[in-house]
Amino acid sequence: MSLLSVEGLGKSFDGLRVLRDVSFAVQPGQRHVIIGPNGAGKTTVFKCIIGLLSADSGSITVDGRDVTGLPAHARVSLGMACTFQKTSLFWRLTVEENLHLALLARKPYRFRLWRPLPWHADLRREARELLEEWGLWSRRDHRVGELSYGEQRMLEIVLALASGPRILLLDEPTSGMSPAETARAASLIRELPRSVALLIIEHDMDVVFSVAEHITVLHHGEVFLSGPPERVRGDERVREIYFSGGARPHA
Numbered sequence: 001m002s003l004l005s006v007e008g009l010g011k012s013f014d015g016l017r018v019l020r021d022v023s024f025a026v027q028p029g030q031r032h033v034i035i036g037p038n039g040a041g042k043t044t045v046f047k048c049i050i051g052l053l054s055a056d057s058g059s060i061t062v063d064g065r066d067v068t069g070l071p072a073h074a075r076v077s078l079g080m081a082c083t084f085q086k087t088s089l090f091w092r093l094t095v096e097e098n099l100h101l102a103l104l105a106r107k108p109y110r111f112r113l114w115r116p117l118p119w120h121a122d123l124r125r126e127a128r129e130l131l132e133e134w135g136l137w138s139r140r141d142h143r144v145g146e147l148s149y150g151e152q153r154m155l156e157i158v159l160a161l162a163s164g165p166r167i168l169l170l171d172e173p174t175s176g177m178s179p180a181e182t183a184r185a186a187s188l189i190r191e192l193p194r195s196v197a198l199l200i201i202e203h204d205m206d207v208v209f210s211v212a213e214h215i216t217v218l219h220h221g222e223v224f225l226s227g228p229p230e231r232v233r234g235d236e237r238v239r240e241i242y243f244s245g246g247a248r249p250h251a
């Protein structure tokens with residue numbers, strides 16, 4: 001059974017149809033990338049999946065359970081996590097404090113707040129491991145506002161991982177990163193455990209083809225093609241869509 005299934009999704013804004021009959025599925029542990037020119041509807045699909053927008057038609061199921069009518073927080077508790085292009089970090093808190101908050105929101109920590117100091121040695125250890133892994137340990141005492149944009153994006157991914165998701169949705173995880181940060185982020189994303197399925201919107205084709213096991217191409221709000229990377233790479237029509245559709249130069 002698919003972990004995430006999107007069936008016949010439709011969405012309009014002020015009468016303008018932005019998504020039409022969008023269907024695709026993400027398998028457990030799969031690295032699934034959504035590509036498409038600017039304005040194709042990628043972020044709108046994400047928002048419908050996570051519950052920040054309600055779809056006009058169609059359904060979204062997780063493990064066969066229909067979540068279409070559920071609010072975002074209920075979907076998170078079913079194992080979804082996401083990052084968006086705009087960061088949503090606590091600017092005045094440090095890197096480590098941001099991560100502690102994210103970890104505290106998660107079971108089993110949530111129910112152990114009464115523990116005296118030194119508290120949550122396991123939480124601190126987990127935070128350290130995550131920050132080391134993502135190259136942010138040396139920045140732990142810095143306020144988020146002092147980080148580079150690329151570091152902030154990395155921290156967003158770390159915070160999303162802290163909720164222990166089964167499916168992680170990343171909206172352009174490498175946008176705004178330097179080439180070195182992009183390469184590092186792509187390699188870390190590739191190394192994420194298979195217990196987490198990934199659904200990623202990405203424009204950087206080097207990242208797309210280094211991460212993707214399955215690619216869904218959106219164009220004018222419709223699924224143009226969904227298949228393995230080799231099929232997408234070899235499809236002349238996909239190239240045409242990209243080069244006529246206002247995609248970014250490196251795409």
Ligand SMILES: Nc1ncnc2c1ncn2[C@@H]1O[C@H](COP(=O)(O)OP(=O)(O)OP(=O)(O)O)[C@@H](O)[C@H]1O
Nearest residue numbers: 013014018036037038039040041042043044045218
């Ligand atoms: N809240 C909204 N109200 C009205 N129109 C919207 C809204 N959100 C998105 N749109 C429109 O829907 C279309 C799809 O937008 P969306 O952000 O989903 O595209 P995208 O593929 O993610 O683009 P990009 O690659 O530029 O991020 C665009 O024409 C956009 O202007």
